[in-house]
Amino acid sequence: MNTPVIGVLALQGDVREHLIALAAADAVARPVRRPEELAEVDALVLPGGESTTISKLAVLFGVMEPLRARVRAGMPVYGTCAGMIMLADKILDPRSGQETIGGIDMIVRRNAFGRQNESFEAAVDVRGVTGDPVEGVFIRAPWVESVGGDAEVLAEHGGHIVAVRQGNALATSFHPELTGDHRVHALFVDMVRATAAVESL
Numbered sequence: 001m002n003t004p005v006i007g008v009l010a011l012q013g014d015v016r017e018h019l020i021a022l023a024a025a026d027a028v029a030r031p032v033r034r035p036e037e038l039a040e041v042d043a044l045v046l047p048g049g050e051s052t053t054i055s056k057l058a059v060l061f062g063v064m065e066p067l068r069a070r071v072r073a074g075m076p077v078y079g080t081c082a083g084m085i086m087l088a089d090k091i092l093d094p095r096s097g098q099e100t101i102g103g104i105d106m107i108v109r110r111n112a113f114g115r116q117n118e119s120f121e122a123a124v125d126v127r128g129v130t131g132d133p134v135e136g137v138f139i140r141a142p143w144v145e146s147v148g149g150d151a152e153v154l155a156e157h158g159g160h161i162v163a164v165r166q167g168n169a170l171a172t173s174f175h176p177e178l179t180g181d182h183r184v185h186a187l188f189v190d191m192v193r194a195t196a197a198v199e200s201l
């Protein structure tokens with residue numbers, strides 16, 4: 001594969017920041033809203049925002065089922081914050097009618113860090129990212145209550161799981177796209193390249 005084409009689900013949330021971070025990590029990045037656009041990308045980022053809104057809009061735009069199908073088929077996918085919630089097989093405290101795409105055997109708790117700690121930054125050691133810890137920006141962030149056997153915990157903060165990988169799906173509670181440090185996006189782009197290399201064998 002030459003340069004992977006990575007979409008950013010552009011229904012709501014911080015889409016632009018992810019497009020910039022992906023381009024900086026040597027991918028071609030483009031917004032995705034519709035099933036036809038989803039069909040044209042090698043991989044997808046699910047941005048932060050409001051998971052209840054993203055869930056509703058995904059159903060409205062007819063992209064929820066195609067998203068589930070592609071994630072099940074092994075398309076590499078990376079969710080930050082609300083995007084992490086979208087990748088959880090289960091939400092502990094969903095709003096009524098809130099759906100997820102699923103793909104990672106984990107239970108997430110929304111807005112988990114509590115009111116006093118709604119937004120904060122913390123240094124986070126992420127497995128697979130070499131060098132200094134990542135500056136984790138947490139904004140009304142979820143944490144992961146528990147993971148199933150196939151999910152690998154990549155990072156914890158304050159005793160809570162904040163980054164997980166299962167196969168081709170990666171999720172972080174925090175927002176690397178807001179820091180100018182593109183190492184987590186580079187990790188994801190490497191996952192996309194590795195998948196493409198296997199597929200072309």
Ligand SMILES: NC(=O)CC[C@H](N)C(=O)O
Pocket residue numbers: 047048049050051052080081082083085110111139140141142
């Ligand atoms: N920064 C974020 O993505 C916030 C997530 C939001 N609290 C939610 O439940 O979807």
